[in-house]
Each structure stands twice: as C-alpha cells, then as structure tokens.
Amino acid sequence: DQQVKQNSPSLSVQEGRISILNCDYTNSMFDYFLWYKKYPAEGPTFLISISSIKDKNEDGRFTVFLNKSAKHLSLHIVPSQPGDSAVYFCAARGGGGSQGNLIFGKGTKLSVKP
Amino acid sequence: GAGVSQTPSNKVTEKGKYVELRCDPISGHTALYWYRQSLGQGPEFLIYFQGTGAADDSGLPNDRFFAVRPEGSVSTLKIQRTERGDSAVYLCASSPQGSGGGETQYFGPGTRLLVL
DSSP, rough: OOOOOOOSSSEEEEETTEEEEEEOOOOOOOOOOEEEEEEETOOOOOOEETTOOEEEEETTTTEEEEEOOOOOOOOSSSSGGGGGOOEEEEEOOOOOTOOEEEEEEEOOOEEEEE | OOOOOOOOSEEHHHHTOOEEEEEOOOTTTTEEEEEEEESSSOOOOEEEEETEEEEEOOOOOOHHHHHOOOTOOOOOEOOOOOOGGEEEEEEEEEESSSSSSSSOOEOOOOEEEEOO
C-alpha cells in the first residue's frame, strides 16, 4: 500500500504559466516533506521542503503548501520555465521513531512548453 | 567539496553473479542512505547508516543484500547471487547528521544495474 501518492504521472504546462504538482499521503506520523527534481540519468536534486508544523514554504519561484487535515501537499512553480521540465518526486519522512528514510511517490513528469 | 559520487555508473552482470556498488558521500556527512529505483517508480529505501553502523536496514529485500561502511565514510552495497529482478538504479544519499531534524538528503547520480 503506497503511503505517498502522486496520482498524475504527467503534466504539461505552457512557459510562463503556473505548474501545480500534487501529492497525497496516508500516514499522519510523517513530520517532514520534500520535493525532489530529477533529470534523466541523474540522481534526484533537492528542491524545497516543509515541516509538518507549517502550511507554506516559499523559495523563489517554488512554493510548497501543506494541508495536514487533507493529508495533501502541492508544489507550485511560478512562472514555469522550459528548464523546469523534469520528473518531480514528493517524499515524506516517517515520524514516530523512523527518522532516517524517505518514502517517495512515483513521480510526476512535468513538461514546460516554450 | 564535491557531491555524492557513485561507482560504477553502469553495471551489467549475469544472473547468479556477485556485485559491489560503491558510494562516496559528501565529506563530513555522517548519515548515508541507499535506495533502489525501479522503472516507473520512486526511490525505495534500503538501508541507513549513522556513522559506521546500520541504524535501519529494514528496507533490504532479503539476505542477498548487504551493505557496509567500515570507516564511516565510503559505503559498499553488496548483492549476492543476483537475480533479474535486482535490475534497477541504486541511489546513494547523504546528509550532515541524520538526526531526523529536518535534514535534506543529497543524492548521487546512481548506479544502473542490469542483470541478464
């Protein structure tokens, strides 16, 4: 049973518009959430994170929103650029004693068209 | 200085053979993680080291998989009697302390293992 779900395998957006990537989770013990970006043949690159005690974190064009009651988070990219085209992974760190490992979703492939 | 490095970048082997995958973490990082990513999936946790000891090996799929980090820096993931289902990208990540205090894990480029 998947604890972190990214239900959209792909998303296509026009350059300059907003990209919204969604992620749902099932475990209320998760205390930290991260977004990673991955280009082909490279490892995941950290993008932005949010603690479970916050509901928003912003870094330049990237904003992550967390809705704990809905167990949902989203990544907003504004404005989207062609270089943002990549696979985006949502990840959660398990609380309740599980401090090390991250649990990843399956990823959403974002294509930003010029 | 540099980021996490992994060698080899690609490894092709035959079913039943033994393989070793190496990870060099970011200098000074005490926590090191191994993940495995199959096609169309996100990375799946295998094992986590805090210093030289395995703090959590609950993700290792079976006893054919073993990992060591004898001096608290470089780590080697060892797979015995490889099976075709072991084919995947093996990712290594490191973080400064691994204390659970909201640390970011930094990933290497991965080793692409193909078992024929």
